[in-house]
Amino acid sequence: xxxxxxxxxxxxxxxxxxxxxxxxxxxxxxxxxxxxxxxxxxxxxxxxxxxxxxxxxxxxxxxxxxxxxxxxxxxxxxxxxxxxxxxxxxxxxxxxxxxxxxxxxxxxxxxxxxxxxxxxxxxx
Amino acid sequence: xxxxxxxxxxxxxxxxxxxxxxxxxxxxxxxxxxxxxxxxxxxxxxxxxxxxxxxxxxxxxxxxxxxxxxxxxxxxxxxxxxxxxxxxxxxxxxxxxxxxxxxxxxxxxx
Numbered sequence: 001x002x003x004x005x006x007x008x009x010x011x012x013x014x015x016x017x018x019x020x021x022x023x024x025x026x027x028x029x030x031x032x033x034x035x036x037x038x039x040x041x042x043x044x045x046x047x048x049x050x051x052x053x054x055x056x057x058x059x060x061x062x063x064x065x066x067x068x069x070x071x072x073x074x075x076x077x078x079x080x081x082x083x084x085x086x087x088x089x090x091x092x093x094x095x096x097x098x099x100x101x102x103x104x105x106x107x108x109x110x111x112x113x114x115x116x117x118x119x120x121x122x123x124x
Numbered sequence: 125x126x127x128x129x130x131x132x133x134x135x136x137x138x139x140x141x142x143x144x145x146x147x148x149x150x151x152x153x154x155x156x157x158x159x160x161x162x163x164x165x166x167x168x169x170x171x172x173x174x175x176x177x178x179x180x181x182x183x184x185x186x187x188x189x190x191x192x193x194x195x196x197x198x199x200x201x202x203x204x205x206x207x208x209x210x211x212x213x214x215x216x217x218x219x220x221x222x223x224x225x226x227x228x229x230x231x232x233x234x
Contacts, residue, residue: 047224095169
């Protein structure tokens with residue numbers, strides 16, 4: 001069974017750094033794009049970006065480029081989402097998500113598998 | 125502001141057929157597959173429709189997707205109370221070089 005298990009809820013102060021994780025199992029980690037989706041309180045889903053773990057190539061939605069870093073450690077089948085300096089507006093639920101098809105050119109295909117979500121609260 | 129436009133709300137009575145639309149452009153829906161997701165608050169979104177009109181394993185055949193030109197739609201027949209949720213369309217956008225979700229449609233079962 002394909003599973004994405006995310007790290008637990010975080011409470012941080014503005015300006016702090018944070019790295020949340022997503023542990024994948026049940027498939028070959030290096031064969032699928034994996035990424036992150038944000039849902040701010042009361043808002044819709046926003047696709048942030050993805051990474052192809054085999055070669056660590058990333059693609060970001062323009063609005064998230066430079067604000068977050070997506071990375072992956074293929075030795076432990078884990079993807080990460082990282083902030084260097086959090087803002088209150090980063091308060092949201094973040095979902096880890098795996099692409100539908102396998103292979104490098106599958107980046108344009110949709111999300112098939114979702115993690116359970118990680119709640120990040122940024123407040124002074 | 126999403127490049128994919130959905131109506132903010134839709135409603136129907138049990139047993140009815142409801143259609144949720146998703147409008148885009150040639151850089152997204154017009155040239156790429158459309159995906160649909162069902163989302164209940166506090167849970168992970170559920171994969172409903174793949175590649176514009178394919179149902180993943182386990183999705184009831186009450187749910188169907190279609191695409192024509194730069195628009196797509198999700199049809200739910202035999203509406204049930206448990207279908208009350210938020211529904212999102214999504215597609216790759218060639219101009220953004222990124223995936224994009226629609227704004228979401230809140231479905232109410234009256």
